[in-house]
């Protein structure tokens with residue numbers, strides 16, 4: 591057999607000594623590259639790991655789930671983390687997406703005399719998740735006296751450690767007489783938030799869009815499943831003990847819908863008149879009527895009216911028209927109005943029974959029967 595240096599070389603196994611040297615060489619090389627990278631100034635663009643870590647820890651504490659009032663923050667089984675929900679970054683109306691600006695607000699150019707400034711929001715849509723909060727904010731943004739951040743700032747629940755000035759910077763500029771607004775639906779169920787908003791301003795007007803808690807829970811589950819298709823069935827998550835019909839109130843999808851419990855916390859800080867409850871159902875069936883209530887509550891002229899809405903039968907939702915532009919109606923994007931899975935009617939009924947006393951208490955507290963039972 592002929593000797594081949596190539597095949598021979600292929601079978602050479604480096605000694606452990608050579609391996610170690612190679613390993614050390616690689617590490618040195620990486621360090622070198624990193625140092626050169628930093629010297630050219632790119633390090634500042636690398637996320638600050640300390641800040642990120644603390645913000646994340648904070649988020650895990652207070653987040654996405656609802657905490658039972660008075661219970662420990664870890665008590666909520668949060669399978670419904672909204673973090674990567676495109677909506678929380680500020681969804682635009684479908685056809686308008688291309689026009690959306692990265693600044694994500696509805697600001698028009700500031701006045702040349704500098705009379706526009708960034709202000710803390712005087713009104714906040716604090717909830718509830720999957721209630722119809724995006725639709726309400728987009729309806730309100732039609733009003734010339736409202737300036738709103740498109741994305742959800744999550745300041746009072748996840749980013750509080752960044753400070754009030756950070757929050758104010760997120761706001762669009764507004765002129766005298768205009769209202770600044772934001773929406774973050776997890777505020778309504780996060781224990782710490784009422785005190786924090788109160789310490790920013792005791793006058794903040796608070797808007798809550800509420801929806802039948804059973805449909806809301808299914809909508810919430812549908813959203814999570816769209817991102818994590820392997821999660822267990824709705825039926826198995828809803829029960830602590832299915833044979834005993836025991837509902838799992840630690841599941842955030844269930845907990846968020848116990849509206850009366852969460853409201854108690856808000857009323858410890860704000861008078862009832864400072865909160866407005868908008869019906870998520872009526873926002874679909876009679877958007878102009880619901881918008882009249884909201885504009886009155888905010889002390890605004892009723893500018894957004896019937897002429898701004900066009901019901902799209904294929905979507906099953908009102909879409910927005912700008913009569914002054916004579917444009918075709920714009921509907922919310924695909925993350926709104928997802929098809930819900932069919933849930934076992936017995937489970938739905940059990941949930942209805944479960945929510946009944948909470949709903950009654952909520953009707954009593956708000957002085958309004960939302961007609962869910």
Ligand SMILES: Nc1ncnc2c1ncn2[C@@H]1O[C@H](COP(=O)(O)OS(=O)(=O)O)[C@@H](OP(=O)(O)O)[C@H]1O
Nearest residue numbers: 719720721722723724725809907908922926927928
């Ligand atoms: N006009 C209009 N167009 C589309 N969708 C509308 C509209 N009005 C209300 N809704 C309902 O809003 C539900 C989503 O609620 P939110 O915007 O609060 O969701 S989120 O918490 O911000 O993710 C969404 O829930 P699902 O239908 O379950 O997707 C809609 O039913």
